[in-house]
Amino acid sequence: MADRIPEGWRETTLDEIAFINPPENLKNGIKAKKVTMDMLIPFTKIIPTYSIEEYKGGMKFRNGDTLIARITPCLENGKTAYVDILDDGEIGFGSTEFIVLREKEDRSDKHFLYYFSMSPNFRDVAILSMTGSSGRQRVQTEVVRNHLFLFPPLPEQRAIASVLGSLDDKIDLLNRENQTLEQMAEALFRQWFIEEADEKWEQVPLDQIADYLNGLACQKYPPKNDFEKLPVLKIRELRNGSIDGSDWATTDVPKEYIVQNGDVIFSWSGSLLVKMWDGAKCVLNQHLFKVTSERYPKWFYYLWTIHHINKFISIAEGKATTMGHIKREDLSSSIVLIPNTNEFKYMDKVISPLIEKIILNNSQIRTLEKLRDTLLPKLMSGEVRVKICDA
Numbered sequence: 001m002a003d004r005i006p007e008g009w010r011e012t013t014l015d016e017i018a019f020i021n022p023p024e025n026l027k028n029g030i031k032a033k034k035v036t037m038d039m040l041i042p043f044t045k046i047i048p049t050y051s052i053e054e055y056k057g058g059m060k061f062r063n064g065d066t067l068i069a070r071i072t073p074c075l076e077n078g079k080t081a082y083v084d085i086l087d088d089g090e091i092g093f094g095s096t097e098f099i100v101l102r103e104k105e106d107r108s109d110k111h112f113l114y115y116f117s118m119s120p121n122f123r124d125v126a127i128l129s130m131t132g133s134s135g136r137q138r139v140q141t142e143v144v145r146n147h148l149f150l151f152p153p154l155p156e157q158r159a160i161a162s163v164l165g166s167l168d169d170k171i172d173l174l175n176r177e178n179q180t181l182e183q184m185a186e187a188l189f190r191q192w193f194i195e196e197a198d199e200k201w202e203q204v205p206l207d208q209i210a211d212y213l214n215g216l217a218c219q220k221y222p223p224k225n226d227f228e229k230l231p232v233l234k235i236r237e238l239r240n241g242s243i244d245g246s247d248w249a250t251t252d253v254p255k256e257y258i259v260q261n262g263d264v265i266f267s268w269s270g271s272l273l274v275k276m277w278d279g280a281k282c283v284l285n286q287h288l289f290k291v292t293s294e295r296y297p298k299w300f301y302y303l304w305t306i307h308h309i310n311k312f313i314s315i316a317e318g319k320a321t322t323m324g325h326i327k328r329e330d331l332s333s334s335i336v337l338i339p340n341t342n343e344f345k346y347m348d349k350v351i352s353p354l355i356e357k358i359i360l361n362n363s364q365i366r367t368l369e370k371l372r373d374t375l376l377p378k379l380m381s382g383e384v385r386v387k388i389c390d391a
Contacts, residue, residue, distance in 0.1 A: 006382030009152050014122075015145045018113055019102040024060035026091045033085060034058070035094035037069060042242050043078035043369075045114060045168045047085050050092070059098040060091055064110040066101040067094065068117050070139040072130060075123070077240075082114040099141060109154060111161035119380040121149055152382065159386040160379045167372040174361045174368075181361075185354045189303040192347060193337055202338040206308060207331040209338075210293040210301035212266065215284035216257055218249040228252070233259050233282040235267045242279055249283040256292075257284045261366070262359035264291040264302045269325035272313045274305045276355075278362035287325070299351045308334040 005011065014020065026032060034053045041048060047067075061067060063086045069079035074097065086092050101117060103110040116122055122144070129143035152160065215233075223229030231237075232247040259265065259282050266274045269287040276298075284290050293301050311334065316324030339347065378384040 005150065006152070006385065008156065009150055009382055011148045011150055013146050014101075014149055017104055017108040017151055019104060020141065020145050021059065021100050022065075022102050024062070024091050026055050026060050026093060028055055028057075030055050033090070033092040035067065035081075035083075035085075035092060037071075037074055037079060037095045037097060040067070040069070040079045040081050042240055043080075043118070043373075045082045046172055047081045047083065050085055055093050058093040058096050059100050060093045061098075061100050062086060062091060062102070063088070064103065066110070066114045066117050068099040068101065068126075068139075069095075069097060070099045070126075070141070071097040072135065072137045075126060075130075075139065078118070080114070080117050082111070097138070099139065099144075106154065108151075109157040109161055111165055112157035115161055115164050115376060116149075116151075116380060118376060120377050121380050125149075150382070155388045156386065159388050163379065163386055164372055164376060167368050167375075171365050171368050171372075174365050178358045178361050181354045181358050185299060185351050186303065186306070188347075188351055189299075189307070192339075193304075193307075197337055198339070201340070203335050204338060205332045206301075206304060206334040206336050207328065209296050209304065209336050210291050212268075212289040212291055212328070212331060213256060213284070214268075215286045215288045215290070216249070216253060218247060218283055218285050221249045221253050221283070223248045223250045224252070230258070231280060231282045232285050233265070233277070233279075233288065234285045235270050235287055237279070237282075238265055238267055238275060238277070238288065239271050239273065241275075243282055247285075253283055256290070258282075259284050259290060261362055262298070264298060264305070265289065266291055266305055268312070269316070270323050272309060272316055272324075272326070274302070274309055276302065276358065276362075278359075278365070280366070297348050297352050297355075299348075299355045302355070304336050 031052055032055050033050045035047055035050050039047065039049050061083050063083050065083045067081050067083060069075045083092065101113045103113055125147050126139045126144050129140040130137040131140060132138050151157070218232045228251045229248040230251055231243040231245050232249050233243065234247065237243050259277050261278055263277045264274065265277050265284070266289040267287060268289055291301055291305060312326045312330060315326050315330055319325060338344070375384065379386065
């Protein structure tokens with residue numbers, strides 16, 4: 001299997017070091033925490049949310065287990081997570097399309113198993129094992145169960161997991177800080193512009209405080225070669241918060257259509273949402289607005305667009321077409337309040353630093369993710385070794 005096995009490592013089956021889909025006792029009708037496939041964030045360790053539902057079937061798991069999507073395209077898209085949302089002894093359940101991994105005492109480390117399942121070592125084997133009709137292919141569990149993988153000894157497993165885990169912990173901390181900062185900004189906006197709004201403030205249409213640039217039909221701008229191309233930002237990528245790299249465009253598009261960290265993006269068709277983009281540099285696709293302003297700060301047009309999003313969603317849902325959308329006239333009919341100069345300066349002094357910190361944090365998150373994703377295959381192959389401290 002390997003040209004050179006690192007000292008102390010050995011080839012063995014996954015079944016030898018981990019329990020695969022271990023049985024659990026959860027009776028039908030019992031309410032428990034449920035994790036569906038759509039709740040998982042691609043290439044993210046934590047499970048951000050769950051529901052409480054009656055158990056009627058599905059894969060069962062405990063804290064410390066790893067959930068791996070076994071169906072296409074969820075596996076390829078990185079739908080894998082580590083379970084830590086349960087209480088001691090509690091059993092949760094989720095999609096039938098999960099594979100569940102659990103550590104074996106004295107053979108494997110639970111955190112290492114998560115990172116192993118995210119590595120090319122495992123993912124390449126799992127993806128190649130897929131069978132079934134197009135669009136519904138599934139991993140053959142028996143293939144990955146009996147495949148020979150390369151594993152380090154338990155102390156090195158723990159050391160590897162500690163290195164990668166420290167990066168994920170920092171990423172999680174920054175994400176949580178961003179959630180708090182955004183909640184603060186939205187609370188201040190609601191207080192000032194909704195609860196305490198002054199009737200003397202100027203009222204103008206939403207599209208007068210910012211430019212709403214519609215994206216390109218990127219298929220008309222194919223890349224010239226593999227070195228002069230950028231991924232395309234579509235509605236799905238905006239919703240997921242990551243680029244899957246399935247579509248590319250030339251770098252030669254007008255610069256205003258290039259999207260970078262911190263840009264405000266508004267999908268006006270299909271799944272309507274407003275986000276400050278925090279992913280890779282990319283090209284704006286059609287059905288997306290890039291929102292900018294030379295006169296007003298980012299927080300002002302960002303939060304006012306969010307304020308009107310529920311109305312826009314209602315308009316889109318009222319369309320007879322299969323893909324609801326809004327029109328530019330809907331932007332023009334959405335009113336924005338503009339305080340006097342002194343009040344606005346004060347508001348800007350309070351909120352702008354919150355938005356700037358979010359953008360800075362997002363940049364740090366991407367740097368940490370890149371470091372983690374670079375280290376992971378090297379640590380899992382033994383190309384890079386970690387020092388094991390004596391107890």
